[in-house]
Amino acid sequence: MNIKISALQFTRDVKSGNVSVEDFIAKTMEQIKKIDGNLHAFLSLNEKAVDQAKEIDKKIKSGAKIGQCFGMPISIKDNICIKDTKTTCASKMLENFIAPYDATVITKLKQQDAIFVGKVNLDEFAMGLSTEFSAYGPSKNPWNTDYVPGGSSGGSAVSVSAFECVASLGSDTGGSVRNPASFCSTVGYKPTYGLISRYGLISYANSIEQIGPLTRTVEDAAFMLNLIAGIDPNDNTTIDNNNEDYLKEINSGIEGKKIGIIKEMIGEGIEPSVLSATKDAISKLEGLGATCEEVSLDMVKYSVAAYYTITATEAGSNLARYDNLRYGYDFSVEGYEFNSYIEKARKKLGPEVTRRMILGGFVPSAGHAGKYFLKALKVKSKLTKQINDAFKKFDLLLSPTVPILPFKIGEKINDPVALFLIDINTVTANLTGKPAISIPYAISNGLPIGIQLIANSMNDKLLLQAAHALEKTVKLPEVPI
Numbered sequence: 001m002n003i004k005i006s007a008l009q010f011t012r013d014v015k016s017g018n019v020s021v022e023d024f025i026a027k028t029m030e031q032i033k034k035i036d037g038n039l040h041a042f043l044s045l046n047e048k049a050v051d052q053a054k055e056i057d058k059k060i061k062s063g064a065k066i067g068q069c070f071g072m073p074i075s076i077k078d079n080i081c082i083k084d085t086k087t088t089c090a091s092k093m094l095e096n097f098i099a100p101y102d103a104t105v106i107t108k109l110k111q112q113d114a115i116f117v118g119k120v121n122l123d124e125f126a127m128g129l130s131t132e133f134s135a136y137g138p139s140k141n142p143w144n145t146d147y148v149p150g151g152s153s154g155g156s157a158v159s160v161s162a163f164e165c166v167a168s169l170g171s172d173t174g175g176s177v178r179n180p181a182s183f184c185s186t187v188g189y190k191p192t193y194g195l196i197s198r199y200g201l202i203s204y205a206n207s208i209e210q211i212g213p214l215t216r217t218v219e220d221a222a223f224m225l226n227l228i229a230g231i232d233p234n235d236n237t238t239i240d241n242n243n244e245d246y247l248k249e250i251n252s253g254i255e256g257k258k259i260g261i262i263k264e265m266i267g268e269g270i271e272p273s274v275l276s277a278t279k280d281a282i283s284k285l286e287g288l289g290a291t292c293e294e295v296s297l298d299m300v301k302y303s304v305a306a307y308y309t310i311t312a313t314e315a316g317s318n319l320a321r322y323d324n325l326r327y328g329y330d331f332s333v334e335g336y337e338f339n340s341y342i343e344k345a346r347k348k349l350g351p352e353v354t355r356r357m358i359l360g361g362f363v364p365s366a367g368h369a370g371k372y373f374l375k376a377l378k379v380k381s382k383l384t385k386q387i388n389d390a391f392k393k394f395d396l397l398l399s400p401t402v403p404i405l406p407f408k409i410g411e412k413i414n415d416p417v418a419l420f421l422i423d424i425n426t427v428t429a430n431l432t433g434k435p436a437i438s439i440p441y442a443i444s445n446g447l448p449i450g451i452q453l454i455a456n457s458m459n460d461k462l463l464l465q466a467a468h469a470l471e472k473t474v475k476l477p478e479v480p481i
């Protein structure tokens, strides 16, 4: 049986009786056991997955109503809560944390008869872009295991590209769905801010982050969005999308659409192979009837600085609860005064999270807020104005997802600023709340390159249509695993 199929193909095969869910899940679990020792996408496995598959097969046989996932194997980033399941955020602080409730996305997928095969690796608390900051060790890129898979949703991207599941959910605060999707040659999609509930996603910088799917195809991303989008009383930033069907009309094409190529995202520091893939994508889109023209968003040059100032500030507040009292308890308060107690408790956090928390205490503090935090908020609003102006002229914006190819594990771990700068093309969509998607586009020296499309808020349907049109022009080799 072939497990190298799309999510939609899986549902068709099960529906038509060609595939038993039990066989598919058993084979998927076998694949995980066979290759994950080397790739390390998973932090924990669902030992009941095969039993759950048997139940779904029974349900199908009995003619009972069955959910749209038909027992589809899905992996979940380990910062999204599944009730009664370990949710570590790849941190020692939450090593023993068992989630007491389901995230809204999990509730919705359970209702559709999804099977969660396991929880997947990330940079600790989703801070990073290589999964090297996981407290449980890095994941490896299936295209070449000496290289990082990207991050922070690295485990999600690896598990999709190495056929350890058919789809995954990650989270994207500044690129964490799109970056690993680009590095591992999967689709990675961050919807409009508010389209998917964040209830049960452990917050890093909640004013800009979204849960998003990583999938083999754009159609699969649209399928996943159909299942998990919509208003949620538990997250008051969610938007009513009127039960939009994102799959319907996915083949509309992009004839007559205007696409702006963001100048600041194809300039300094871009690798030649990434630039040439981008140029190639532009000519393909023109071939499909779109018009492409360069557009300048000059606030992009301050976007990374603004992003790290804002996210560190939110992280400083969101992570204050990890104090060895409510979470991560393993020593008693007796015999400590406040500072030495907190100092010892916080030692369970790794170097990157510690760096962000120190920064997050400093930049919004009295006497400094005007220079840093408030300035960052001004950049955010100016950038939003610039991108909104661009959308008066263009339907979509384009850039490479990441300006460089995947790099070697260990190569940049001691250079946090170099790592921050790699986010230059992804953070704009988060700071402005716009939907953005990474489409697998090319392979250079055996390493993947993704192209990013960005649309205006709530134009997710158009974004997916355009991404699907571009995807259809691409034929890539199979991942060498």
Ligand code: GLN
Residues within 6 Å of the ligand: 126, 127, 128, 129, 151, 152, 171, 172, 173, 174, 175, 176, 177, 204, 311, 423
């Ligand atoms: N690399 C970025 C950061 O470290 C993005 C992370 C994310 O999107 N979660 O903050």
